[in-house]
Amino acid sequence: MKILVTVKEVAEAADDFEIEGTDIGEQYLEYDLNEWDDYAIEAAVQLSETYGDIEVVSATIGPERSEETIRMALAKGVDRAIRVWDDDIAAADLDVAAKTRLFAAVVDEEEPDLVLSGVQAADDGFGATGVSVADEIGFDWAAVVNHLDTEDDLSTAHVHRELEGGIEELTDVDLPAVLTIQTGLNEPRYASLRGIRQAQSKEIAAFGLADLGLDADAVDSPISRTGMYEPETESDATYFDGAADEQAAQLADVLREKGVVSE
Amino acid sequence: MRVDPRETGDLTETQRLVRRSIRDICDGYDDEYWREHAATGEYPEEFVDELADAGWFGILIPEEYGGAGMSTRETAVMMEEIAACGGGFAAAQAVHGGIYNSVPLVEYADESLKEELLPAVAAGDTSIQAFGLTEPNAGSESTAIETRARREGDEYVVSGEKIWISRVDQSDYIVLVARTTPRSAVKRRTEGISMFLVDLEDAYAQDALEISEIDKTASEFVHSFELFFEDLRIPEEHLIGDEGEGFYQVLDGLNEERLVIAAECLGLGELALRTATEYAGEREVFGGPIGANQAVQHPLAEAYARLLAARSVTFEGADASANDAPRERLGSYANAAKYLAADAAFEAADAAVQTHGGFGVAREYDVERYFREARLARLVPITQELALNFIGEKSLGLPRSY
Numbered sequence: 001m002k003i004l005v006t007v008k009e010v011a012e013a014a015d016d017f018e019i020e021g022t023d024i025g026e027q028y029l030e031y032d033l034n035e036w037d038d039y040a041i042e043a044a045v046q047l048s049e050t051y052g053d054i055e056v057v058s059a060t061i062g063p064e065r066s067e068e069t070i071r072m073a074l075a076k077g078v079d080r081a082i083r084v085w086d087d088d089i090a091a092a093d094l095d096v097a098a099k100t101r102l103f104a105a106v107v108d109e110e111e112p113d114l115v116l117s118g119v120q121a122a123d124d125g126f127g128a129t130g131v132s133v134a135d136e137i138g139f140d141w142a143a144v145v146n147h148l149d150t151e152d153d154l155s156t157a158h159v160h161r162e163l164e165g166g167i168e169e170l171t172d173v174d175l176p177a178v179l180t181i182q183t184g185l186n187e188p189r190y191a192s193l194r195g196i197r198q199a200q201s202k203e204i205a206a207f208g209l210a211d212l213g214l215d216a217d218a219v220d221s222p223i224s225r226t227g228m229y230e231p232e233t234e235s236d237a238t239y240f241d242g243a244a245d246e247q248a249a250q251l252a253d254v255l256r257e258k259g260v261v262s263e
Numbered sequence: 264m265r266v267d268p269r270e271t272g273d274l275t276e277t278q279r280l281v282r283r284s285i286r287d288i289c290d291g292y293d294d295e296y297w298r299e300h301a302a303t304g305e306y307p308e309e310f311v312d313e314l315a316d317a318g319w320f321g322i323l324i325p326e327e328y329g330g331a332g333m334s335t336r337e338t339a340v341m342m343e344e345i346a347a348c349g350g351g352f353a354a355a356q357a358v359h360g361g362i363y364n365s366v367p368l369v370e371y372a373d374e375s376l377k378e379e380l381l382p383a384v385a386a387g388d389t390s391i392q393a394f395g396l397t398e399p400n401a402g403s404e405s406t407a408i409e410t411r412a413r414r415e416g417d418e419y420v421v422s423g424e425k426i427w428i429s430r431v432d433q434s435d436y437i438v439l440v441a442r443t444t445p446r447s448a449v450k451r452r453t454e455g456i457s458m459f460l461v462d463l464e465d466a467y468a469q470d471a472l473e474i475s476e477i478d479k480t481a482s483e484f485v486h487s488f489e490l491f492f493e494d495l496r497i498p499e500e501h502l503i504g505d506e507g508e509g510f511y512q513v514l515d516g517l518n519e520e521r522l523v524i525a526a527e528c529l530g531l532g533e534l535a536l537r538t539a540t541e542y543a544g545e546r547e548v549f550g551g552p553i554g555a556n557q558a559v560q561h562p563l564a565e566a567y568a569r570l571l572a573a574r575s576v577t578f579e580g581a582d583a584s585a586n587d588a589p590r591e592r593l594g595s596y597a598n599a600a601k602y603l604a605a606d607a608a609f610e611a612a613d614a615a616v617q618t619h620g621g622f623g624v625a626r627e628y629d630v631e632r633y634f635r636e637a638r639l640a641r642l643v644p645i646t647q648e649l650a651l652n653f654i655g656e657k658s659l660g661l662p663r664s665y
Contacts, residue, residue, distance in 0.1 A: 068280070075284070191284040192318045197333070
C-alpha cells in the first residue's frame with residue numbers, strides 16, 4: 001500500500017514586514033513546513049508503523065530551498081519524496097487549479113491508495129487543494145478530518161469531520177481516498193536524531209512539468225494578483241475608573257452611545 | 264534582530280536539520296520555564312528527557328552502537344541552539360556531559376563495555392552525565408590529582424576526593440579519573456593516571472561514595488558536587504583504555520569539545536543580545552524607544568560584531584575538525600574560539616543588563632541570569648587565562664611558564 005502526503009513549505013512574515021510590489025519583501029519571510037501538513041505526515045507515518053508494508057511518499061511543489069523542509073518530513077519517517085518545480089512553475093502564480101493539475105499528475109505517476117493533505121496552508125489559506133485534487137482524480141474524500149480510524153484491511157477509513165458550530169460528522173470513506181487533515185488529529189513527533197541521519201540517504205526526486213506529462217499551460221491561471229496592502233487596524237480602548245457600580249454606569253453610557261443598547 | 268548571527272554562516276544540510284529539530288523541541292520550553300527552573304534549582308527534566316527520547320545523547324556515538332555518528336559540526340549547532348533558544352549556557356550544560364562522556368568510551372573502552380552501554384546511552388535509557396577529574400588540590404593542574412586507584416585482584420579500589428563535579432544527581436555513571444601510580448613514581452607527571460567507569464548506584468550500595476552539593480550563584484539547575492570516595496571497588500572491566508594512559512585519553516578530543524563549549528557561549532550571547540534588542544525597541548522613555556539612542560544602540564551593535572567574529576572562528580574550527588586538521592591547528596582554533604566566545608557572551612550579557620536599566624537585575628527580565636552565566640563561561644571548563652596560556656605556548660611558540 002502507498003500513502004501520498006502533499007506538503008507545502010509556507011512563508012511566515014516577520015512582525016515588522018514591508019510590502020514590495022504585490023508581495024511581502026523576501027527579506028521579511030521565513031519558511032517552514034505548513035503546520036497542517038505536519039499532522040498529515042504524522043498520520044501517514046503512524047499508519048505505516050501500525051500496518052507495516054506501507055510506503056509513505058511525500059510530494060511538494062516548491063523551489064530547491066524547500067528541500068530542507070522535505071528533508072524534515074523524511075527525518076520524521078516519510079520514505080521518499082517528490083519535489084515538483086521548473087522554470088515555468090517558478091514563473092507562474094499558482095492557483096488551486098494549477099496545483100490540482102500538478103498533484104493529479106503526481107497521483108497518476110505514483111498511484112497511491114490514500115492521499116493525505118493538510119486542511120489548508122498557513123500562508124495563502126485557500127483550503128481547497130486537497131478536495132480539488134480528489135475531484136480531479138476521482139477519489140472519495142473527506143475534508144477537515146480530526147479523527148481517523150481504519151479497517152484492518154485498510155479498505156475503509158472511519159473519520160470524524162469537524163463542521164462549523166462545534167458539530168462533528170462521523171462518516172466512512174472507502175479507499176482510495178483523499179483526506180484533508182485538521183490540526184489536533186495526533187501529536188506530530190519531533191525528528192529524531194537517527195531520523196535525521198537516515199533522511200540523508202532518502203530520495204528526493206525532482207520532477208518538472210515535462211516529467212509529469214504536462215506543459216506550461218498546466219500552470220496558467222486566469223487569476224492575477226493586482227495589489228497587496230495591509231488592512232488598516234483600528235483599536236479604541238476605554239478604561240473605566242472607580243467602584244464597580246460607577247464602572248458599570250460608565251460602560252452602560254458607552255453602550256448606549258454606540259447604539260449597542262437602546263435608551 | 265533582523266540578521267540573526269545564527270543565520271550568518273553557511274551550514275551543511277545536516278547542520279540545518281539539526282538546528283530545526285532542536286528548535287522544534289526548544290519551542291516547547293519558554294523563558295518562564297527556564298526562569299522557574301533557575302529560581303527553584305530544579306533540573307529541567309522534561310526538556311532533557313525529550314532530547315534523550317529523540318536520541319540526542321547519541322549524536323557522537325557511532326551508528327553501529329545505535330548513535331547518529333555525527334561530529335563537532337553538528338554538536339556545535341545543537342548546543343548553540345539549545346543555549347540561544349532561551350535555556351542559556353545552563354541548559355546546554357544540563358546535557359553537555361551526557362553527550363561528551365560517551366566519547367572516551369567510544370575511543371578507548373573494551374568492546375564488551377561499549378556494546379553494553381553505548382546503545383543504551385544513544386537510546387536515552389542510560390546516562391553518563393558526570394566526569395570526575397577536578398580535585399580540591401588539582402584544578403587547572405590536572406596531573407596533581409591525588410585520588411588513588413589501587414589494584415587488588417580483579418578489582419581496583421578507589422579512595423579520594425573530587426570537587427565541582429556536575430550532574431552527579433542526574434547520572435547513572437561517572438567517568439572517573441584517578442592515579443594508578445603516584446606522581447612521585449612516574450617519569451612524567453602526565454603518566455600513571457587512569458580512567459574508570461563507575462556505576463553510581465553500585466557506589467552508593469557499597470557505601471563507598473558520599474556527595475555534597477555546592478551552593479553556587481550561576482547555572483542553578485545544573486548541580487555541582489563534592490565527592491568523597493572511600494574504598495570503592497571497581498571491576499577491572501570498567502577500566503577505560505589502558506592503565507596509566509588516562510591523562511592522554513582525557514586530552515584526546517578536548518579541542519573538539521572546547522569548540523562546542525564556545526558554541527554554547529555564543530548561544531548565550533545571542534540570547535542576551537536578542538532579549539536586549541527587543542527591549543530596546545519596545546521600551547519608551549522621553550517619547551521614543553530607548554534603542555534609538557546610540558548610547559544604547561552602540562554597545563548592542565558592538566556585542567553583535569563580537570559575537571559574529573567569535574562565531575566565525577568557532578564554526579571555522581568545527582569545519583577544520585571535520586576535515587581532520589592537525590591537532591595543533593585545531594588547538595589554536597579551539598582555544599581562540601572559547602576565549603572569544605566567552606568574552607563576546609559576557610559583553611553581550613553586560614550590555615543586555617545595562618540596556619534594561621534598573622530592570623536589568625529583576626529576575627523577571629532574565630538578563631541578570633544570562634549575565635551570571637556569562638561570567639561563569641569565562642571560568643569553565645577552563646579559565647580565559649588558561650586558553651591564552653595555550654595560545655601563548657602552542658600557537659605563538661613562547662616558553663611555557665607553568
